[in-house]
Amino acid sequence: MVKTTLKLVIVGLIANALYQVVPPYYTFLQFRDAIKELATYPGTRAQLPAVLLKCEKIAKEYGLDLTGDDFTVKLAAPGGPQTTTIDVSYEVVMKPIPGRPQPHVFAIHAVGDAPRFGSLTP
Numbered sequence: 001m002v003k004t005t006l007k008l009v010i011v012g013l014i015a016n017a018l019y020q021v022v023p024p025y026y027t028f029l030q031f032r033d034a035i036k037e038l039a040t041y042p043g044t045r046a047q048l049p050a051v052l053l054k055c056e057k058i059a060k061e062y063g064l065d066l067t068g069d070d071f072t073v074k075l076a077a078p079g080g081p082q083t084t085t086i087d088v089s090y091e092v093v094m095k096p097i098p099g100r101p102q103p104h105v106f107a108i109h110a111v112g113d114a115p116r117f118g119s120l121t122p
Contacts (some may be wrong), residue, residue, distance in 0.1 A: 019095040024092045028106045031062045039084045039112035046075060046084075055086065066090060077114070084112040 052068040059066035
């Protein structure tokens, strides 16, 4: 009886840890992909305020409380390297062990891909 109880407690602790940790990581992966896509295709003649607004909108879609000040955006310079860079980091408090909150910092450094087909990119 004691062995079964210990096994159930261990399974419960593992299930709780997964329940606490997996959703923030899943959100991070989706958010990272969306920011990478925005860095690759910021729009034609994109201006910095418009890109920051898009970043904020993407963050709100994934339930993250980020503002335009949290993002660092470097747009592609005409005649220079044709890549846009977006940096952002945010902190999430997770409780994989009950009663012990642990902060975790997620950082994203998204560099847009260079155009492969010159002026034929969307």
